[in-house]
Amino acid sequence: MFDRIALIGIGLIGSSLSHAIRQKGLANHIAVATRRPETLARAEELGLGDSYSLSAADAATDADLVIVCTPVGVVGAIAGEIAPALKDGAIVTDVGSVKAHVIAEMAPHLPDRVHFVPGHPVAGTEQSGPDSGFADLFQDRWCILTPPDGADADAVERLTAFWRACGSNVEAMSAEHHDLVLAITSHLPHLIAYNIVGTAADLETVVSESEVMKFSAGGFRDFTRIAASDPTMWRDVFLTNKDAVLETLGRFTEDLIALQRSIRWGEGDKLFELFTRTRAIRRGIIEAGQETDAPDFGRHGAGEPGPKPGE
Numbered sequence: 001m002f003d004r005i006a007l008i009g010i011g012l013i014g015s016s017l018s019h020a021i022r023q024k025g026l027a028n029h030i031a032v033a034t035r036r037p038e039t040l041a042r043a044e045e046l047g048l049g050d051s052y053s054l055s056a057a058d059a060a061t062d063a064d065l066v067i068v069c070t071p072v073g074v075v076g077a078i079a080g081e082i083a084p085a086l087k088d089g090a091i092v093t094d095v096g097s098v099k100a101h102v103i104a105e106m107a108p109h110l111p112d113r114v115h116f117v118p119g120h121p122v123a124g125t126e127q128s129g130p131d132s133g134f135a136d137l138f139q140d141r142w143c144i145l146t147p148p149d150g151a152d153a154d155a156v157e158r159l160t161a162f163w164r165a166c167g168s169n170v171e172a173m174s175a176e177h178h179d180l181v182l183a184i185t186s187h188l189p190h191l192i193a194y195n196i197v198g199t200a201a202d203l204e205t206v207v208s209e210s211e212v213m214k215f216s217a218g219g220f221r222d223f224t225r226i227a228a229s230d231p232t233m234w235r236d237v238f239l240t241n242k243d244a245v246l247e248t249l250g251r252f253t254e255d256l257i258a259l260q261r262s263i264r265w266g267e268g269d270k271l272f273e274l275f276t277r278t279r280a281i282r283r284g285i286i287e288a289g290q291e292t293d294a295p296d297f298g299r300h301g302a303g304e305p306g307p308k309p310g311e
Contacts, residue, residue: 003234009069015133051053073236076105099175101240115155138168
């Protein structure tokens with residue numbers, strides 16, 4: 001599909017892309033770049049690329065497709081570094097969970113002779129690093145593309161075909177709409193998970209840490225899994241999508257206060273109505289093929305990937 005693909009960043013998404021590209025035969029050459037020598041050495045040990053560099057510009061040289069797989073906080077600097085090295089007609093994309101910020105940071109650096117099509121594979125786990133990737137990460141998951149106004153139609157179609165070949169369903173929308181949707185479906189749940197686990201840690205004067213771990217029920221256990229996600233990535237997500245996150249957080253706070261009131265006043269009918277409605281949403285997610293209804297209680301077989309909280 002492409003002669004040379006450059007993966008800038010080789011964490012969970014970058015390494016999973018490497019596996020998928022290899023498995024599907026989507027490129028003749030994979031160029032890997034990352035800023036940490038030890039990470040680059042591990043990527044080479046795992047055979048994730050055909051060439052390896054600490055320079056993003058070196059990896060991007062002569063690449064037909066450049067995929068920036070770094071935290072969103074550094075995408076502007078990456079774009080500035082690779083811009084002079086990009087070949088005419090190259091497609092530049094990313095995998096960030098925030099899109100308006102990515103466009104604002106990257107677009108000013110990229111020359112008109114290349115095609116910029118931001119993207120977001122809505123897939124992930126709480127794991128990070130080059131060892132965490134696997135080829136099926138994108139299978140039957142969604143990849144959202146947010147091409148700016150005037151984006152080259154052929155480039156968008158080529159990138160769409162690439163993600164479909166990786167196993168993803170693909171949908172296009174505006175960057176602003178993407179950021180609002182993901183604030184609701186991904187960013188706010190992660191923020192709540194971080195806060196709940198932090199609250200449990202702060203309650204050690206009443207509940208010991210050993211008791212929290214020993215008696216973790218399914219709900220809290222799942223929150224700890226989500227809260228184990230990459231701190232750098234999620235710090236950048238909240239800082240770069242703060243308007244949408246604060247808007248959804250405000251609505252959540254209002255709903256939480258209403259729920260608190262219902263519990264205080266014994267309004268069982270309101271609680272039952274809410275729980276019934278939310279149960280239906282869970283069933284809808286299963287019917288949409290984005291989850292299974294088989295109970296596993298957090299236990300996964302050896303070598304099997306777990307749920308995908310990074311979505």
